[in-house]
Amino acid sequence: MTDDTLEPGVDLTGRDLRDRRLAGAPLQEATLADADLREVRLGDVDLRGADLTGARLDGVECAGFLSGADLTDATLVDADLRRVDLSDATLTGADLRRADLREGNLSGAVFTEADLSEARLDGVSAREARFADADLTDATATDAGLVYTAFADATLRQATFDDADLLAATLPGADATRASFEGADCAELLVGDADFTHATFADAVLDGVDFSEATVRGTELPPGVER
Numbered sequence: 001m002t003d004d005t006l007e008p009g010v011d012l013t014g015r016d017l018r019d020r021r022l023a024g025a026p027l028q029e030a031t032l033a034d035a036d037l038r039e040v041r042l043g044d045v046d047l048r049g050a051d052l053t054g055a056r057l058d059g060v061e062c063a064g065f066l067s068g069a070d071l072t073d074a075t076l077v078d079a080d081l082r083r084v085d086l087s088d089a090t091l092t093g094a095d096l097r098r099a100d101l102r103e104g105n106l107s108g109a110v111f112t113e114a115d116l117s118e119a120r121l122d123g124v125s126a127r128e129a130r131f132a133d134a135d136l137t138d139a140t141a142t143d144a145g146l147v148y149t150a151f152a153d154a155t156l157r158q159a160t161f162d163d164a165d166l167l168a169a170t171l172p173g174a175d176a177t178r179a180s181f182e183g184a185d186c187a188e189l190l191v192g193d194a195d196f197t198h199a200t201f202a203d204a205v206l207d208g209v210d211f212s213e214a215t216v217r218g219t220e221l222p223p224g225v226e227r
Contacts, residue, residue: 067105201225 006020008028016036023043027050034054042062049068057071061080067087075095082100088108096111098118106126113133121141128148135155144164153173162182172192179199187207191214200220209225216227 006022006025006027008026009030010027011031012035013031014034015032017032018036018038018040020040022037022045023041025045027045027047029049030047031051032055033051035052036056037060038056039059040061042060042064045062045064047064047066047069050066051070052074053070053072055071055074057079058075058077059079060076063081063083065085066089067085069086069089071089071091071094073093074091076099077095077097079096079099081104082102084101084104086109087105090110091114092110092112094111094114096114096116096119099116100120101124102120103123104125106121106124106129109126109129111129111131111134114131115135116131116139117135117137119136119139121139121144123143124141125145126149127145129146130150131154132150132152133154134151136159137155137157138159140160141164142160142162144161146161146164146169147167149166149169151169151171151174154171154175156174156176156179158178159176160180161184162180164181164184166181166184166186166189168188168190169186170190171194172190174194176194176199177197179196181199181201181204183203184201185205186201186209187205189206189209191209191211193213193215195215196219197215198218201222202220204222206222206225211221211225211227219227221227
């Protein structure tokens, strides 16, 4: 197969693409289910609406367009996804351990049951993204835009959300033990029965937040905030 066969809608199911030059390729709506793209430099590839279910993308470098793509059960361990566009993409069950998503567009994306432990999400825009049942242990999301983002039943142990915008985000059932929300805007945050044991909200905005059902043992809260 030559590079000029890379076109929108192409079927590359199960293909080993590790030796292909894919940077900038027009692969909108392409099928790459179970394809092997490990360590590939995708650059500004256009994969909008592509099927990447089960694809192997460990160590990939991509700052391209994956809006609306399906990455269910894909592996992206140690992937460099800085400034990538994953808006409205589906990453249910995806493995994103240690992935670098800094400054990316994750708005409306679905990360249900995804593993984002030790991932870097600093500066991302993730408005209305869904992280239900996801694992964000030791992840960093400093200065991230997480307005209306859902973290129900997510694992946020030792995660960092310093200076993030969490306006009206939802965390019922989340385990945020030792998580840091220092300086974050958490106005109208819905916490429900989340666990914030030894977490810190130092200098955070907590207008309209009700901690009455949450676990706040050893939690650092700003003066005047009721436990």
